[in-house]
Amino acid sequence: MNDGSARLYTSSEMSRADGNAQELGIPGGVLMERAGAGMAREILARFGGERPNVLVLAGGGNNGGDGFVIARELHRAGHEVRVAATKRDLSGDPKVNLDAVLNLGVPVHDPESLKELLEGTDLIVDALLGTGFSGEVREREAALIRTLNDAGAATVSVDIPSGVDGSTGEVHGEAVRADLTLCAHAVKVGCAVSPGKDHAGEVVTVGIGLPEEAERDIEPALVLTDARSLRGSIPRLSGESHKYSAGAVLVLAGSRTVTGASVLSVEGAQRAGCGIVFLAVPESVAPALDLRLTEALIYGLPEDGEGHPAPEALEVVLEKAGRASAVVAGPGIGIGDAQRRLLEGLLRLVELPVLLDADALTNLAGTDAVARRSAPTVLTPHAGELGRLLGVGAGEVTAHRLRSATEAAERNGCTVLLKGGDTLVAQGGRPTSVNTSGTVALATAGTGDVLSGVIGALLSRGMDPYEAARAGAWAHGRAAGLWLDATGWPAESLIATDLLDWLPRAIGELL
Numbered sequence: 001m002n003d004g005s006a007r008l009y010t011s012s013e014m015s016r017a018d019g020n021a022q023e024l025g026i027p028g029g030v031l032m033e034r035a036g037a038g039m040a041r042e043i044l045a046r047f048g049g050e051r052p053n054v055l056v057l058a059g060g061g062n063n064g065g066d067g068f069v070i071a072r073e074l075h076r077a078g079h080e081v082r083v084a085a086t087k088r089d090l091s092g093d094p095k096v097n098l099d100a101v102l103n104l105g106v107p108v109h110d111p112e113s114l115k116e117l118l119e120g121t122d123l124i125v126d127a128l129l130g131t132g133f134s135g136e137v138r139e140r141e142a143a144l145i146r147t148l149n150d151a152g153a154a155t156v157s158v159d160i161p162s163g164v165d166g167s168t169g170e171v172h173g174e175a176v177r178a179d180l181t182l183c184a185h186a187v188k189v190g191c192a193v194s195p196g197k198d199h200a201g202e203v204v205t206v207g208i209g210l211p212e213e214a215e216r217d218i219e220p221a222l223v224l225t226d227a228r229s230l231r232g233s234i235p236r237l238s239g240e241s242h243k244y245s246a247g248a249v250l251v252l253a254g255s256r257t258v259t260g261a262s263v264l265s266v267e268g269a270q271r272a273g274c275g276i277v278f279l280a281v282p283e284s285v286a287p288a289l290d291l292r293l294t295e296a297l298i299y300g301l302p303e304d305g306e307g308h309p310a311p312e313a314l315e316v317v318l319e320k321a322g323r324a325s326a327v328v329a330g331p332g333i334g335i336g337d338a339q340r341r342l343l344e345g346l347l348r349l350v351e352l353p354v355l356l357d358a359d360a361l362t363n364l365a366g367t368d369a370v371a372r373r374s375a376p377t378v379l380t381p382h383a384g385e386l387g388r389l390l391g392v393g394a395g396e397v398t399a400h401r402l403r404s405a406t407e408a409a410e411r412n413g414c415t416v417l418l419k420g421g422d423t424l425v426a427q428g429g430r431p432t433s434v435n436t437s438g439t440v441a442l443a444t445a446g447t448g449d450v451l452s453g454v455i456g457a458l459l460s461r462g463m464d465p466y467e468a469a470r471a472g473a474w475a476h477g478r479a480a481g482l483w484l485d486a487t488g489w490p491a492e493s494l495i496a497t498d499l500l501d502w503l504p505r506a507i508g509e510l511l
């Protein structure tokens with residue numbers, strides 16, 4: 001048996017597993033029974049003590065079928081339960097479970113009276129739409145979802161918040177906002193990827209006793225990144241290590257008016273365990289950074305009158321890259337022709353793994369500089385930067401995160417880390433990874449600069465770019481989580497520098 005806890009399934013992968021189980025002799029009704037009963041146990045454990053009045057909103061498919069089982073179990077446990085069902089002329093397992101509910105005397109109402117029913121409701125069970133739903137919600141269901149969301153009662157969604165696409169996390173129109181989502185067997189992609197993730201609340205999997213054979217032929221298109229899936233992937237120092245073999249990172253960050261980005265990126269790299277960091281910055285700010293960054297080697301770049309690198313800067317960058325094993329470029333370098341040409345030269349002439357962040361992404365939007373490279377490149381955009389790379393608006397990326405990240409990775413033949421509450425890592429031929437360690441405390445200036453350094457260091461230590469991006473994102477999010485736990489301070493008070501103190505412990509959890 002497999003509890004499916006670390007699995008992340010699209011709707012079609014789940015339905016394949018379901019079909020395989022049936023071929024192995026486990027009828028769909030048995031799985032529905034196990035799912036509904038397991039979900040009811042979870043609801044009782046969390047809310048049972050408060051003796052809530054429960055309303056189950058059940059749709060016409062198997063998601064609704066799960067809802068009828070939950071209603072039956074909560075009724076048997078002595079709770080006040082009512083059901084609103086969108087359909088009565090059901091067939092198959094949902095009908096069996098609707099009949100059971102009716103036989104027990106649980107009142108089943110038409111959804112037209114949903115608003116009135118919700119008046120005396122403490123707990124909503126949303127079993128309207130599950131993994132059989134995709135696209136735009138029809139108006140009738142959309143109105144029901146609006147009514148549920150307006151009620152303000154605690155809401156538990158069955159398998160996926162109704163209205164969220166289970167395979168992508170996309171929401172077109174209305175979707176339920178749940179406090180808790182109970183996923184049958186495995187977390188559905190729609191509960192892990194935004195905006196669906198933001199509708200799901202806490203996500204818990206409920207075992208349905210699927211045998212391992214039922215999943216043998218399923219290669220999931222996505223994976224959840226947690227500490228367990230990364231453990232042992234970061235190379236360690238050995239007795240023969242020296243500071244160069246331990247990982248040497250060249251950071252090209254900062255400009256005359258933006259020096260903090262260089263500091264955060266360099267210190268992120270140092271704390272993520274590389275042996276040495278070289279920082280290349282316009283020469284007018286090199287002395288100040290030299291005083292600030294004790295352990296890094298600082299090199300001044302020839303600059304123009306505005307404090308941007310002059311064309312001769314490329315020579316210095318190439319020379320320093322000759323001693324590095326990975327390059328981080330972009331934070332705080334500013335936008336302009338000089339920077340674009342410098343980056344294009346770097347990407348053309350340096351064979352090392354290169355991470356491009358922030359201004360580097362904006363400078364290179366519309367060029368084929370990354371697509372032409374054969375050495376590994378990692379891009380770390382937020383939605384706005386990815387939009388520029390794809391030639392669309394930030395809103396378009398936010399609405400289609402999965403598709404946007406994979407499209408950029410394919411077009412450029414590289415690794416793309418799309419930042420956000422669900423940080424995604426996409427690379428052709430690898431399952432798209434969804435990070436699990438983020439916290440909203442990271443939504444503050446400079447945390448992205450730290451991340452660029454962390455991933456740069458992991459690249460310099462010889463990690464595969466996809467693994468380096470996943471591990472860097474996890475450790476970065478975990479560092480914020482450790483800071484929150486240790487200080488007990490509000491998430492809003494975190495500053496990017498705080499991450500540096502907790503990165504070593506976060507990375508230690510992966511060794």
Ligand SMILES: NC(=O)C1=CN([C@@H]2O[C@H](COP(=O)(O)OP(=O)(O)OC[C@H]3O[C@@H](n4cnc5c(N)ncnc54)[C@H](O)[C@@H]3O)[C@@H](O)[C@H]2O)[C@@H](O)CC1
Pocket residue numbers: 014015017018031032033035059060061062063064065066128129130131132133134135136137138141158159160184208
């Ligand atoms: N696959 C499995 O292994 C298991 C599935 N189970 C449940 O079954 C669910 C999937 O069941 P189904 O495939 O029957 O699908 P659903 O119950 O998710 O959806 C089908 C229903 O949604 C309606 N619908 C579809 N598109 C719509 C739209 N655009 N606007 C409004 N309504 C729309 C259909 O008319 C139909 O009533 C899962 O989410 C889960 O809750 C569980 O019972 C356990 C086992």
Ligand SMILES: Nc1ncnc2c1ncn2[C@@H]1O[C@H](COP(=O)(O)OP(=O)(O)O)[C@@H](O)[C@H]1O
Pocket residue numbers: 358382418419420421422423438439440441442443444445446447448449450451476
């Ligand atoms: N709501 C959120 N939840 C979790 N992580 C977030 C959230 N918002 C932003 N982050 C994370 O914070 C970091 C911000 O990076 P970025 O936007 O590049 O900031 P900066 O350029 O100021 O350093 C990214 O790692 C991103 O994933």
Ligand SMILES: [K+]
Pocket residue numbers: 063126127128129130157158159160161162
């Ligand atoms: K649902």
